[in-house]
Amino acid sequence: MAENRKKLLELYRQMVTVRQFETMAGEYFAAGKIPGFIHLSIGQEASSVGVCSCLRPDDYVITTHRGHGHMIAKGADLKRMVAELFGKKDGYCKGKGGSMHIADYSIGILGANGVVAGGLPIITGAGLSIKMRKTDQVAVCFFGDGATNRGPVHEAMNMASIWKLPILFVVENNQWASTTPLEYACSVEDLYVRAAGYNIPGEQVDGNDILAVQKAAEKAVIRARAGEGPTFIENKTYRIKGHYEGDPQKYRTDSEIKKWQDKKDPINRFSRVLFKKRVLSKKIVDQIWSEVQTALNEAITFAENSPFPQPEDAMADLYINS
Amino acid sequence: MAENRKKLLELYRQMVTVRQFETMAGEYFAAGKIPGFIHLSIGQEASSVGVCSCLRPDDYVITTHRGHGHMIAKGADLKRMVAELFGKKDGYCKGKGGSMHIADYSIGILGANGVVAGGLPIITGAGLSIKMRKTDQVAVCFFGDGATNRGPVHEAMNMASIWKLPILFVVENNQWASTTPLEYACSVEDLYVRAAGYNIPGEQVDGNDILAVQKAAEKAVIRARAGEGPTFIENKTYRIKGHYEGDPQKYRTDSEIKKWQDKKDPINRFSRVLFKKRVLSKKIVDQIWSEVQTALNEAITFAENSPFPQPEDAMADLYINS
Amino acid sequence: MTDRIISSSAALAEALHEEMQRDETIFIMGEDLVSHAGVFGQFKGLPEHFPGRIIDTPISEACIAGCGVGAALTGMRPIVDFHFSDFVTCGMDELCNQAAKIRYMSGGQVKLPVVFWCPDGAGLRAAAQHSQSLESWFVHMPGLKVVVPSEPSDVKGLIKSAVRDDNPVMFFQHKKLFAREGPVSEDDYLIPLGRAAVKKEGKDVTLLCYGAGYYLCEEAAEKLAGEKIDAEIVDLRTLKPLDMETIAASIAKTHRAVIVHEACLTGGFGAELAARIQDELFDELDAPVKRVGARDVPIPFSPAMEDFVLPRADDVAAAVHAVTYR
Amino acid sequence: MTDRIISSSAALAEALHEEMQRDETIFIMGEDLVSHAGVFGQFKGLPEHFPGRIIDTPISEACIAGCGVGAALTGMRPIVDFHFSDFVTCGMDELCNQAAKIRYMSGGQVKLPVVFWCPDGAGLRAAAQHSQSLESWFVHMPGLKVVVPSEPSDVKGLIKSAVRDDNPVMFFQHKKLFAREGPVSEDDYLIPLGRAAVKKEGKDVTLLCYGAGYYLCEEAAEKLAGEKIDAEIVDLRTLKPLDMETIAASIAKTHRAVIVHEACLTGGFGAELAARIQDELFDELDAPVKRVGARDVPIPFSPAMEDFVLPRADDVAAAVHAVTYR
Numbered sequence A, B: 001m002a003e004n005r006k007k008l009l010e011l012y013r014q015m016v017t018v019r020q021f022e023t024m025a026g027e028y029f030a031a032g033k034i035p036g037f038i039h040l041s042i043g044q045e046a047s048s049v050g051v052c053s054c055l056r057p058d059d060y061v062i063t064t065h066r067g068h069g070h071m072i073a074k075g076a077d078l079k080r081m082v083a084e085l086f087g088k089k090d091g092y093c094k095g096k097g098g099s100m101h102i103a104d105y106s107i108g109i110l111g112a113n114g115v116v117a118g119g120l121p122i123i124t125g126a127g128l129s130i131k132m133r134k135t136d137q138v139a140v141c142f143f144g145d146g147a148t149n150r151g152p153v154h155e156a157m158n159m160a161s162i163w164k165l166p167i168l169f170v171v172e173n174n175q176w177a178s179t180t181p182l183e184y185a186c187s188v189e190d191l192y193v194r195a196a197g198y199n200i201p202g203e204q205v206d207g208n209d210i211l212a213v214q215k216a217a218e219k220a221v222i223r224a225r226a227g228e229g230p231t232f233i234e235n236k237t238y239r240i241k242g243h244y245e246g247d248p249q250k251y252r253t254d255s256e257i258k259k260w261q262d263k264k265d266p267i268n269r270f271s272r273v274l275f276k277k278r279v280l281s282k283k284i285v286d287q288i289w290s291e292v293q294t295a296l297n298e299a300i301t302f303a304e305n306s307p308f309p310q311p312e313d314a315m316a317d318l319y320i321n322s
Numbered sequence C, D: 001m002t003d004r005i006i007s008s009s010a011a012l013a014e015a016l017h018e019e020m021q022r023d024e025t026i027f028i029m030g031e032d033l034v035s036h037a038g039v040f041g042q043f044k045g046l047p048e049h050f051p052g053r054i055i056d057t058p059i060s061e062a063c064i065a066g067c068g069v070g071a072a073l074t075g076m077r078p079i080v081d082f083h084f085s086d087f088v089t090c091g092m093d094e095l096c097n098q099a100a101k102i103r104y105m106s107g108g109q110v111k112l113p114v115v116f117w118c119p120d121g122a123g124l125r126a127a128a129q130h131s132q133s134l135e136s137w138f139v140h141m142p143g144l145k146v147v148v149p150s151e152p153s154d155v156k157g158l159i160k161s162a163v164r165d166d167n168p169v170m171f172f173q174h175k176k177l178f179a180r181e182g183p184v185s186e187d188d189y190l191i192p193l194g195r196a197a198v199k200k201e202g203k204d205v206t207l208l209c210y211g212a213g214y215y216l217c218e219e220a221a222e223k224l225a226g227e228k229i230d231a232e233i234v235d236l237r238t239l240k241p242l243d244m245e246t247i248a249a250s251i252a253k254t255h256r257a258v259i260v261h262e263a264c265l266t267g268g269f270g271a272e273l274a275a276r277i278q279d280e281l282f283d284e285l286d287a288p289v290k291r292v293g294a295r296d297v298p299i300p301f302s303p304a305m306e307d308f309v310l311p312r313a314d315d316v317a318a319a320v321h322a323v324t325y326r
């Protein structure tokens, strides 16, 4: 019971961490501290945290252009994350990748990807590798609803199925792909139905309910570790912020966004549950938010203090000597 | 009735034409008259003829590396076909394409394709064009069971569905993709089940029963012309010859092939039906086979007499002046 | 009629507006076009004026490119928006094995009037997968034409020619140049594909460039003028077909050439051009042909590194010094 | 140990056999490999000896290539068979946006030991979509290495180095050379990537070649010998990294260079090489660098046309005449 309580609190803390990280990133982007463009996952925290809570450190995760949450949930170091977003030398990629290519291979993050659906063929290779090396690792690929219409998704799902690879295909169906709604671009309303075309169990999950996500992921992980093959999980959720920071969002109304805030907000929802279970109290909430803020402040200080790479550093890290 | 009789005889004649054409091609290939490599459709005649019998001259067809049957069924000129296989100047492509790239745009054949599944994105464009030009044409794409695992198939089916394009996706499931059996490479046993993932009606048809094929195609064509969108038809059949002429076929047994010959042969099956209906008689059969042979002989003579292109002709036909 | 000072985006939209008005078989398809008039706002006004002819697609680059092929084969004149030129990688088969080859493989039975419109280039801190300049791949693919305009007036005249061309055309525009302004005539004019422009006359060295490289040359030429080096700037505008005549005429005058592009140096278009010049104009050259391009690494994210990797006007000037020293 | 006369296919299979024995993380995946030991029989013996390590795949080039990336990132050393090099078009994103860039984008966190094995080239009457030589695309993509062996002994030594390399390597072998025989040592030897071979010494002209081009040069050199023109043949073997040192040494001796490849001329690797030579070795050259390659059209089907499009030894000789005339 105490154990369970601890776990629930940890889930809550993780979601708060993702939320605060993203909020911070939006602010620092607006302030001109983060170059390029960034895609925030506010509103989708239940998916990243819920799924990754079922994983071991040696499991693999591939994420997308909207990958900060997955990084954090898999255990990434906030300091090096912020430093990377700032383009600093102590960033995960020494400033070479930025938000869209952030990765920490030491904790099994096989990279974010700037190419939509770019991760699916790679995760299939990771799954094949697990099978050939005969470990019981699992490999998780997050991707968006928009990504589901790209060909490599089809190739990967088929291949993972015929070889029974230990893979979780996790669609974060936030109902929008940039300016394009799912209902326009996608021939089916519910993405999980496509799984049947590959003989893969598919499930649609309330993606803003972290316990539901966790339950589905847990089942899929057990299946994968047992060598029974891949699972397709559709986490139905909603992107609260623009596609990228600065997005004019002419394609949707404020009232649509509103519908997904407050009551449906995954953190609010989970905290209501935890309050009811008496796991959370106002005091604990304040404590967690302020601890996370402290950690984040440290990360920002670290990143601010980290030097920019030297221009010539651009020439390093392309080939490895072998 | 007489009308119907004529139509049935025409179907039979077409199947015989495809069969004899392919047999001839195999012989001329073995004799060194046809350069490169060729893929024959013997055993699959019910699919090509059955589907194309539902089409108008202004409808579009895209075929594959195994495309002679579709060409013939759509009304191509045997003379120019043989000439192309021989690499002659009077061939459809002036000897530039050969078997794998044979095409007759004047009868709506938008090309064979040496790239497996290469036709699917193109047919989608043809379907879109029909819709934009507001005609009631339909566009048919043939492809193999092996092709179904390529990504562009997925992209095309989704796009055709969301725009309700007038397309027939016709899989000729001959159960083998080169050396690889469907049951190994494909995560589902029945390919038509994948159609549900695109909200497209899908149907599996006994692909060696030409009347069954015709019925399914007819329904799909009516649906397409009515603006109701694409249909997915899986013609289950079998490739009697090797993947290419000269294929050592170590991957399958003679007895497996035998199972699909004789009784299951699509021409034999159809002739049994026609005999029963008294549409065919021994005499008519002989007459048709010999008429087809005569036409084919003429085509061969035409092709033999056609000159080879001049070496420098290679430099023509790349760009059009505009 | 008079020239106005407008941006490359505005020039593009104006040209397409005129063409779409003229020919109703023209349409534009790609991702995220309608609501923001293209991801860079480059099609401003078109969605309202031509409803149903600016078509949003799912994220399916292979099929989008193939749609361009299929529609072109059946009576339409599609313009396919590739969103970011980096994603041509997702449609290379449709571009290179289909669009480029179909007419030829058919023995000339058909035409393929399709434009593949690709916003390319770096400098936006967009990192390795959103910053490439890949034009040289397509120069190495018989059957395609390749156009890379620089100034807004070129954009207008060249996109019109590309749209009217009956062959598949790869059309690259640099993302950082969309907002850049220049004089553009109100006339309905065409710039033929395959004609370079001498944008500045000079007698000491020929600067051969296209796309963003043009502005580097302009800047470098100004600096060099201060050193009494009189550079001629030839903006190639079309890489295939290539206007060797204009190039040769310029080099016959200057006897020195520097090629400038943003694509990474090794295997870039500068390689082909330098190879041809040293062969066809060997006796005209008083110095080797120098090339200026990005360094041979992926584009890094962090600003100082990205700037280091990309060619600058100073690099152009340095190359000019190297060839005028002799 | 002794040399045997064996084919390129046998050399490839032997080398892979040795490597797979040595390192159990090596495996081969691709279409139609197991039953016929590869579509050209190039992996003869391997399916029996290494069951489960030669893996048939569905027809899914993008995912196959991506599998190579994913497996390489997680402790394996995959060899990805592309079936025909023409189909790299179906996996260009995985090759160029993923394999080539992942290490760099990650700031050097990982290695990617993967070989993309691509049978290329024309001459089999296989027409436009089964006959291309596309190596120059990958030379223009930082992060990839590019290897193109010619003789069986090179195949053996180079594939071993490619397999042991921790970077992604594009490995092209010409389909018509599989059956071609030559002496191959029984030793377990490596040919380092980035080292060219002077295969015939000569003093009058340097023939720079790789892959099938090597045999054209060999044939041409013999003819030229009859005319008392003494050609040196430098087989580059690796295009990236490139052995400029050996090239420079040869040209410093001959002062003339002809580059030979089967890829179509415009934008081919010869462009890059000629551009570098005329720049770096300008004062050594007594004549322009000439390039010999296929004509700039897709490969046509009919034999006389295909032969006309492809470069021949006579073309090499003619280019040599052009540069030795001066």
Ligand SMILES: Cc1ncc(C[n+]2csc(CCOP(=O)(O)OP(=O)(O)O)c2C)c(N)n1
Residues within 6 Å of the ligand: A039, A064, A065, A066, A114, A115, A116, A117, A143, A144, A145, A146, A147, A148, A174, A176, A177, A178, A239, A243, C031, C059, C061, C083, C087, C090
């Ligand atoms: C292959 C490719 N095509 C297009 C893009 C441009 N793009 C970036 S994100 C995006 C939308 C993705 O939508 P979705 O998969 O639903 O993910 P989300 O942004 O909603 O998390 C698009 C079109 C890209 N990065 N890669």
Ligand SMILES: Cc1ncc(C[n+]2csc(CCOP(=O)(O)OP(=O)(O)O)c2C)c(N)n1
Residues within 6 Å of the ligand: B039, B065, B066, B114, B115, B116, B117, B143, B144, B145, B146, B147, B148, B174, B176, B177, B178, B239, B243, D031, D059, D061, D083, D087, D090
């Ligand atoms: C993209 C691509 N990959 C691989 C090949 C090589 N190849 C040609 S036909 C074929 C098998 C095709 O099988 P299927 O689609 O079932 O058609 P079938 O030959 O049975 O008619 C393969 C792998 C190709 N031509 N194109």
Ligand SMILES: [Mg+2]
Residues within 6 Å of the ligand: A144, A145, A146, A172, A173, A174, A175, A176, A177, A178
């Ligand atoms: Mg989305």
Ligand SMILES: [Mg+2]
Residues within 6 Å of the ligand: B144, B145, B146, B172, B173, B174, B175, B176, B177, B178
């Ligand atoms: Mg098949």
